[in-house]
Amino acid sequence: MEPSAEAHAAQIDRKGYTVIEHYISPEQLELGRAFIKQQAATRNGEYFCIHGIEELSGTMFAGLALSTPFKDRMAQLYRLQSGREPATEEQVFPVIRCLQGRSGLKQSHFYHFDAxxxxxxxxxxIPTEGEHCGDLIIFPNTRHIRFNALRNVIEKAxxxxxxxxxxxxxxxxxxxxxxxxxxxxxxxxxxxxxxxSLHANDVCDPSMLRATALFHFGNPHHESALARSLLGANKRRAKLDHNGLRPVN
Structure with missing residues (x-):
């Protein structure tokens, strides 16, 4: 039986992370890998990143982000960590991130806090051979959730x-x-x-492929114009709104 959201939240508080093993089936993993291979073939063996549900439309990643059970899990973890309700209109924001080639090296040790x-x-x-496999590096729970947007902006600066x-x-x-x-x-x-948690990935051998899907949820500064204007560069670069959707003109 899978642990409850409360158990996962407690483990995140205690260890800094929790793991659900074999979350997707081997068939789903192969579907995801096929998409990555298709995209990587058009990028000349270099780093790329894909943001948002619309850019990933029709893929298993968009389907997972839009699934009610997945969003409910993320929302429950947000409630347990923050003590607050997430914004009713907030959606899970998916990102595909692929390290390869020389440009992928520039993405290592980029220590940051998520929004x-x-x-x-x-x-x-994930590479399994050699010294540089792009391990996930975490300094767990190094700060509290800041509901003051200005303080968050200063810390990130x-x-x-x-x-x-x-x-x-x-x-x-x-x-x-x-x-x-x-x-x-x-x-x-x-x-x-x-x-x-301050986090980054370790160096990944440029001859190897490291690809991950990331799903973000629970922006404490969802309503803050300051946070939207100074942070969220990835979404602005991709011309997406705070939910990862293209605004209707």
């Missing part, structure tokens, strides 16, 4: 800059900082609080 309280990570392709990122990466490589390192297993679902 949403709940992050679900579904690995699709301090950490989401080149100098801070390089300092943290250097300290991790030297062993001065000791985060959690997760060896991801394709088909498992990893749940953690991306908002509270």
């Amino acid at each position: 949403t309280a709940v992050t679900a990570l579904l690995p699709l392709y 301090v950490l989401h800059n080149t100098v801070s990122q390089k300092l943290v990466a250097f300290a991790v490589r030297r062993g001065w900082l000791k985060p959690i390192r997760l060896k991801l297993v394709p088909g498992n679902l990893y749940l953690f609080s991306g908002y509270r």
Whole structure:
């Protein structure tokens, strides 16, 4: 019997993450991988990212993001972590992220906090040979959920800059900082609080393919014009609204 949302939330609070093993079937994993291979073939072997339900329409990733049981799980985790109800119109925001080639190297050790309280990570392709497999690196629950949007913006400004990122990466490589390192297993679902936990991926060998599906839910600053204007660069770049949909003109 699968653990309850309360059990998952408790594990996230205690360990920084929780895992649902074999969350998707081997057949679903192959469907997801087929989509990744199709997309990767058009990107000249370099890094790419796909944002939002509409860009992923017709794929298993959009179907998962739109499924009621999946959204209910994410919403329950948000309630347990924040003590508040999510916005009624908020949707799960899916992202496909694929590291490959030299440009993929630039995406390593990019330490950041997510805009949403709940992050679900579904690995699709993960290297298993060599030293650099793109492990997930987490500093678990290093801050609380901030309902003050200005404070959140200031914290992100301090950490989401080149100098801070390089300092943290250097300290991790030297062993001065000791985060959690997760060896991801394709088909498992990893749940953690991306908002509270500083995280990044380790270096991935440019000759290898590392592909994951990410699902974000529970923006504490959903109604904040300040947060929307200063944060959420990925959605603006993809010309999406805060729910990952293309605005109707």
